[in-house]
Amino acid sequence: MTLLRLSLRNLTRHKRRTIFTSLTLCIGLSMLIVSMGFLDGADRQSFDNLIYYQTAHGKAMMEGAFEDEFVSLDYAFQDADKIVENVRIQSGILAATARLRSNGMLISGTQEIPVIVEGIDLEFDSGVFKTLDAIVAGETLEPGTSGALMGEMLARDMEMQPGDIFTLLVRSAPGALNPIQLKLDGIVATGNPAIDRMNVFLPLHLAREMFILPDGATEIAYKVNNEKKVPEITEQLQDELPALNWYTWRELSADFIGFADLKRIGSGIMLSIFVIMAAVGIGNTMIMAIHERAREIGTLRALGFTPSSINKLFLLEGAYIGIIGGFIAVILGSIVVLLFQKYGMSLEQYGDMDIGYPIRDRLYAFWTLKSVLGAFIFGILLSLIASYGAARRAARGQVVRALREGML
Amino acid sequence: MKRIVILITLTLCFLTESQGQTAKEWLDRIDANMAFMTAEFTAKMTVHHPNGQERMFRFVSKVREDKFALMEFVDPPRERGTRYLKREGNLWIYFPRQDRTLQIQGHMLREGVQGGDFSYEDLTESRELEEMYNASIESETDTTLIIFLEAKDMTVSYPFQLITIDKVSSLPVQQLYSGIGNTPIKEMIVLETLNFGKRKFPTKMEIRSLLVDGKWTKLEFEAIEFGVELPPDIFTKESLEKKH
Numbered sequence: 325m326t327l328l329r330l331s332l333r334n335l336t337r338h339k340r341r342t343i344f345t346s347l348t349l350c351i352g353l354s355m356l357i358v359s360m361g362f363l364d365g366a367d368r369q370s371f372d373n374l375i376y377y378q379t380a381h382g383k384a385m386m387e388g389a390f391e392d393e394f395v396s397l398d399y400a401f402q403d404a405d406k407i408v409e410n411v412r413i414q415s416g417i418l419a420a421t422a423r424l425r426s427n428g429m430l431i432s433g434t435q436e437i438p439v440i441v442e443g444i445d446l447e448f449d450s451g452v453f454k455t456l457d458a459i460v461a462g463e464t465l466e467p468g469t470s471g472a473l474m475g476e477m478l479a480r481d482m483e484m485q486p487g488d489i490f491t492l493l494v495r496s497a498p499g500a501l502n503p504i505q506l507k508l509d510g511i512v513a514t515g516n517p518a519i520d521r522m523n524v525f526l527p528l529h530l531a532r533e534m535f536i537l538p539d540g541a542t543e544i545a546y547k548v549n550n551e552k553k554v555p556e557i558t559e560q561l562q563d564e565l566p567a568l569n570w571y572t573w574r575e576l577s578a579d580f581i582g583f584a585d586l587k588r589i590g591s592g593i594m595l596s597i598f599v600i601m602a603a604v605g606i607g608n609t610m611i612m613a614i615h616e617r618a619r620e621i622g623t624l625r626a627l628g629f630t631p632s633s634i635n636k637l638f639l640l641e642g643a644y645i646g647i648i649g650g651f652i653a654v655i656l657g658s659i660v661v662l663l664f665q666k667y668g669m670s671l672e673q674y675g676d677m678d679i680g681y682p683i684r685d686r687l688y689a690f691w692t693l694k695s696v697l698g699a700f701i702f703g704i705l706l707s708l709i710a711s712y713g714a715a716r717r718a719a720r721g722q723v724v725r726a727l728r729e730g731m732l
Numbered sequence: 733m734k735r736i737v738i739l740i741t742l743t744l745c746f747l748t749e750s751q752g753q754t755a756k757e758w759l760d761r762i763d764a765n766m767a768f769m770t771a772e773f774t775a776k777m778t779v780h781h782p783n784g785q786e787r788m789f790r791f792v793s794k795v796r797e798d799k800f801a802l803m804e805f806v807d808p809p810r811e812r813g814t815r816y817l818k819r820e821g822n823l824w825i826y827f828p829r830q831d832r833t834l835q836i837q838g839h840m841l842r843e844g845v846q847g848g849d850f851s852y853e854d855l856t857e858s859r860e861l862e863e864m865y866n867a868s869i870e871s872e873t874d875t876t877l878i879i880f881l882e883a884k885d886m887t888v889s890y891p892f893q894l895i896t897i898d899k900v901s902s903l904p905v906q907q908l909y910s911g912i913g914n915t916p917i918k919e920m921i922v923l924e925t926l927n928f929g930k931r932k933f934p935t936k937m938e939i940r941s942l943l944v945d946g947k948w949t950k951l952e953f954e955a956i957e958f959g960v961e962l963p964p965d966i967f968t969k970e971s972l973e974k975k976h
Contacts, residue, residue: 431944434782434944434946434947501890504913
């Protein structure tokens with residue numbers, strides 16, 4: 325208790341030094357908290373985007389389809405509607421839908437661009453995906469009609485507006501080329517560049533007609549009622565319907581998740597270096613403190629303080645600096661993270677540049693107790709480590725020399 | 733490569749009867765012009781994009797019948813040394829910079845060669861058109877004959893084709909390729925034919941996209957020699973990957 329009081333008093337005696345040292349640490353830790361907040365936000369936003377627009381909670385495909393980078397019809401399958409019906413009655417499944425996906429060429433005037441053509445079931449798709457809620461111009465697709473939706477970036481690249489007519493050239497499943505004229509009904513902005521830049525959506529019946537695949541699909545997407553049970557339900561589906569390969573959204577996004585983890589590690593290392601530099605400042609301050617207070621240390625030793633107590637005293641001072649700096653950093657960092665969580669950060673200045681995440685327009689931070697607490701504890705531990713050298717030096721000093729010469 | 737040149741003429745091999753001449757007779761006359769055992773030629777391919785950008789490629793090709801071909805790009809410098817080997821329906825590409833050979837198969841066969849309007853499939857297709865299409869004579873004048881081809885099933889790229897033949901030279905002069913619904917996709921026009929001894933041969937042709945305004949590919953034969961001696965081991969992967 326005495327040590328706690330003494331170390332606190334020492335900090336208050338040297339207010340300016342305490343404030344500056346804590347501030348250095350505080351800046352480093354705040355940056356760490358804000359960065360972690362953005363990384364958590366980017367992950368959360370990316371995962372939401374992937375689930376809402378790309379992977380659903382899980383998907384079923386033919387073996388080899390997942391690895392097919394050309395998105396060809398080589399892996400299309402028949403009886404899709406029957407399979408979807410079967411999926412819907414499985415326990416834990418909230419909704420399921422079939423999609424028919426392949427590549428094609430979008431042609432308008434003198435422009436042609438490769439696209440992904442995706443047939444969506446207008447009756448069931450909204451139960452699994454949010455694509456049809458992401459229309460920002462024009463109108464939605466109506467069952468039985470022959471319109472199309474297009475990603476916002478694609479429409480911009482092709483200089484197209486709702487109501488425009490364009491040609492889609494696709495290769496049917498048997499092999500014959502099929503050029504077909506379509507009207508652009510609406511434009512979707514999902515926030516996922518992979519979709520907004522590449523995709524053309526058609527009613528499933530029209531896609532099946534174009535690709536000559538009646539009752540065909542390339543994937544069955546499903547949504548579960550409890551996200552935590554996705555792996556378990558996917559395994560259950562694999563057992564029940566083994567003709568297809570069933571993947572969880574995490575398996576489907578494995579490349580992205582690996583990339584995001586690497587990015588997190590990289591950013592963590594960069595910021596930790598900054599925080600470590602702040603900690604070196606703490607160590608330096610503590611060394612200066614023990615030299616200035618050599619006589620005081622000598623007196624304490626003469627009054628019966630053991631070297632171990634002196635050691636603890638300075639370690640406690642370091643820890644207090646860590647706690648003060650960390651506490652302020654938690655408050656400051658959290659305020660910044662919460663502000664960006666609410667308002668987000670515009671990505672407009674990056675234009676169409678690929679930032680490595682399926683995000684565009686705005687990036688939102690996300691506050692998590694885990695990240696904030698982690699940064700706080702990291703700050704205290706670092707302060708302790710930084711103070712250790714000085715504390716050890718203070719504990720080993722000779723009492724007589726300290727009292728007589730003011731040197732340790 | 734010969735495939736490109738005679739693609740349009742082979743269509744005639746199964747024609748029924750036109751006024752005064754049967755399909756067989758047309759075939760014989762065209763074959764007399766087009767068919768060869770071996771040939772070596774230098775050709776220039778120009779790919780014109782709608783934005784006005786043009787890319788020119790020059791290649792030399794050695795061909796034996798319709799089954800074997802070895803083609804090497806000599807221009808532009810970036811493509812120099814890139815080789816294509818066609819061997820009984822299979823196609824390999826050798827990239828000298830990476831010292832890598834890639835077999836073109838599956839979906840890649842449908843991509844355009846060097847971004848042009850000739851697909852790899854056009855190069856490798858070895859089925860005879862007779863197997864794939866039903867033919868009928870659309871119309872006939874004193875100088876031309878137009879033949880309509882309709883695919884027997886939907887496994888062919890172009891389910892409908894319309895071929896115009898110059899009856900005087902016995903050569904196809906125009907070919908219209910259409911997709912499902914008989915919607916025109918591209919057309920090939922023979923721009924020039926030259927005499928090689930008794931043989932007439934198309935030496936300049938253009939393939940034009942009918943969907944994308946201003947996109948076309950032009951093929952010009954700069955030098956052709958028929959009946960050349962070709963070593964038996966030339967159409968092998970060893971030749972394909974041979975370093976200069």
